Amino acid sequence: MDLRAFLHTQFLVFLFIVLGSLDSRAAVDNDSPLVPYEIKFADVTFQLTDVTRYLVQTELKNIQADKSNLRQQLDKFNLFLPVVEPVLKEKVVPDDFKFLMIYNKYQSSIETSTFLENGVYWCLDREKADDVDLIVNDQLDERKHLIAATKGAAICFKRNQVLYRNWASTLFSHLADKKILTLLEVNKKWAENPYILLDTPAYSAILQFLAYKIAIEREFPIYKPVEQKIVYEYPYSKGKTLNKIALDLKVEPETLFEYNKWLNSVKVPESDCNVLVIVPANRYSEVRTFAELSRKIGLPAKDLGFPILKREDKLSKTKSKGGVFYLINDLEGLQADMCDIPVTMAYKAGISVERFAEYNDIKENDLLKIGQVYYIESKTSKASVPFHVVRDGETLWDISQMYGVKLSSLLNFNRFETVQRLQRGRVLWLQTTRPKNKPIEYIEMPDEMTEVEEMMVAGQNKNLEKEFILDDTVQTVEVKSSLKDVDLSSLPLSQEIGKGQQSQIMNKNDLASTKQELPKEVDLSILPLTKEIGKGNQQSKVTSKKEVPKEIEPLTQDIRKGNTNSVNLSKSIDRKQVTEGSVVQDEEQTVTWNKQNSTKNKPYSVEVADREENKNFLKHTVKKGETLFRISVNYNVAVSELWVWNNLTSTIVNVGTVLKVKR
Numbered sequence: 001m002d003l004r005a006f007l008h009t010q011f012l013v014f015l016f017i018v019l020g021s022l023d024s025r026a027a028v029d030n031d032s033p034l035v036p037y038e039i040k041f042a043d044v045t046f047q048l049t050d051v052t053r054y055l056v057q058t059e060l061k062n063i064q065a066d067k068s069n070l071r072q073q074l075d076k077f078n079l080f081l082p083v084v085e086p087v088l089k090e091k092v093v094p095d096d097f098k099f100l101m102i103y104n105k106y107q108s109s110i111e112t113s114t115f116l117e118n119g120v121y122w123c124l125d126r127e128k129a130d131d132v133d134l135i136v137n138d139q140l141d142e143r144k145h146l147i148a149a150t151k152g153a154a155i156c157f158k159r160n161q162v163l164y165r166n167w168a169s170t171l172f173s174h175l176a177d178k179k180i181l182t183l184l185e186v187n188k189k190w191a192e193n194p195y196i197l198l199d200t201p202a203y204s205a206i207l208q209f210l211a212y213k214i215a216i217e218r219e220f221p222i223y224k225p226v227e228q229k230i231v232y233e234y235p236y237s238k239g240k241t242l243n244k245i246a247l248d249l250k251v252e253p254e255t256l257f258e259y260n261k262w263l264n265s266v267k268v269p270e271s272d273c274n275v276l277v278i279v280p281a282n283r284y285s286e287v288r289t290f291a292e293l294s295r296k297i298g299l300p301a302k303d304l305g306f307p308i309l310k311r312e313d314k315l316s317k318t319k320s321k322g323g324v325f326y327l328i329n330d331l332e333g334l335q336a337d338m339c340d341i342p343v344t345m346a347y348k349a350g351i352s353v354e355r356f357a358e359y360n361d362i363k364e365n366d367l368l369k370i371g372q373v374y375y376i377e378s379k380t381s382k383a384s385v386p387f388h389v390v391r392d393g394e395t396l397w398d399i400s401q402m403y404g405v406k407l408s409s410l411l412n413f414n415r416f417e418t419v420q421r422l423q424r425g426r427v428l429w430l431q432t433t434r435p436k437n438k439p440i441e442y443i444e445m446p447d448e449m450t451e452v453e454e455m456m457v458a459g460q461n462k463n464l465e466k467e468f469i470l471d472d473t474v475q476t477v478e479v480k481s482s483l484k485d486v487d488l489s490s491l492p493l494s495q496e497i498g499k500g501q502q503s504q505i506m507n508k509n510d511l512a513s514t515k516q517e518l519p520k521e522v523d524l525s526i527l528p529l530t531k532e533i534g535k536g537n538q539q540s541k542v543t544s545k546k547e548v549p550k551e552i553e554p555l556t557q558d559i560r561k562g563n564t565n566s567v568n569l570s571k572s573i574d575r576k577q578v579t580e581g582s583v584v585q586d587e588e589q590t591v592t593w594n595k596q597n598s599t600k601n602k603p604y605s606v607e608v609a610d611r612e613e614n615k616n617f618l619k620h621t622v623k624k625g626e627t628l629f630r631i632s633v634n635y636n637v638a639v640s641e642l643w644v645w646n647n648l649t650s651t652i653v654n655v656g657t658v659l660k661v662k663r
Contacts, residue, residue: 242268250287323348336621414434621656
């Protein structure tokens, strides 16, 4: 055979192989998008080499090959996004972190990546959960509760951003073990660097996440759900089983179990977590109605009668731009639908977005609640009923929307300087301003209202005990169960507090037993309570003259005369000599009267300083599980400022410690 012919044949074979490989590569490129050499995340830009770009491309191809799994990821991403985005926006976390909510790959070492437990959101392992005070025990696992996990992850992101000074490092610290970050010297190389080079497969945690992000970003714009669904947080789930909730709301139990894997016990425990119900958009109003009818705690909404909603088809005909219109408290209203924002609501209502925001006491960029009816004309300056009793979780804005009264009017009527958190059971004034000499009133609402509901239907009410506290103090309420057929019209706040709501006012003699329940408005110095005789000493209680032992009588006379010298009385008291009602001790009783703790009036300058301090500072009582960092995040202040304001000497704060926080 001719050598030239042989070489020519070899060349043709080689040419066909090269062309075939190019065609196959072109086919791959058509199936999956080309990965760019630079990928932006938050405020940083990741730069890829040929090797790392190939790794991202391979991971992207694997994700797209599993069509079924990709579809499930898109379903959850679409369902959870309206819940997650407001939390990230509130915590000022970059929007790109939203791709982490259902992503759960974790790089445990340089060579291997693993998956976290099934149902865990935001790649939260137990260590991260402990750092942000998420509860993980035999009853519940807040890492698997979408809302609780999202709030915890947002705190974790903010904390790590302060630590690493870079959102890319924050991302890497969330996806990989700390040993890997130390080994690669991430904090040293990446701190405050807007361009980050990923030049080694050791960054596989970020490379795999970038591939996932590209896949979701490419598919989500063309994704169409089979059925649009909404995440509804069922607020009356405490003490119930999932099967009972499914029966009450008429939903599938399997769906409840799938999206509530955070629950490890049979019944929902007492916690901040509520059962999440996945509701089809066309059943949202129906399920919310079932939810209100099913609740057993607090006064039923059906007895309250507000807001008064009436579907109005005439309005929808006159406004041809779409939307479901209502008459809400005899005012025109429009129901918020999926993806509605103030701009779209104003467009449907035919008004400006500024007016829509003004009518509903919101901002133009606020997120709207799906299914909520918003006003499209100005609310009234006062409600149709004089009073309202605050229930669990209600805010001033909720109450203003419920009765169709302006938020500014509520503030004026109740002498609020700013919008503040409300205490359960507080009586709010809705028509007139509460007089200065009128006490702030509270109604102690029972946990279970079955008997109360039956009495409301029968028109019977139980006995009320009355007591008044002078000045701007408190009136507390307690339901008794002895007498019947009480005429409510003869009692204060009877008909005004809504159907069947009852008030009771305590006796002055019982104030000492309720000292711990009094709000901040109470001036304890005017109450007939026992006096404190020194910060570290015991309180001396004088009940009657007969109960004062003879041995202590000279001391009490000295104190009455105003003797401010330090007096120490130390005398053994035999058990037999102590009468009933006295304080019994085995050894000695010591009563010390300290000069600095005497009940003299403060100088005027000190009183002025105290008033100025109360005006500029809030007081926060440390609760179980709270840290200085968590308190600083909640009040949007720096830890160093808390340190200075409270003269702290340690980063550890004990439960019950009262901290000053600047307004």
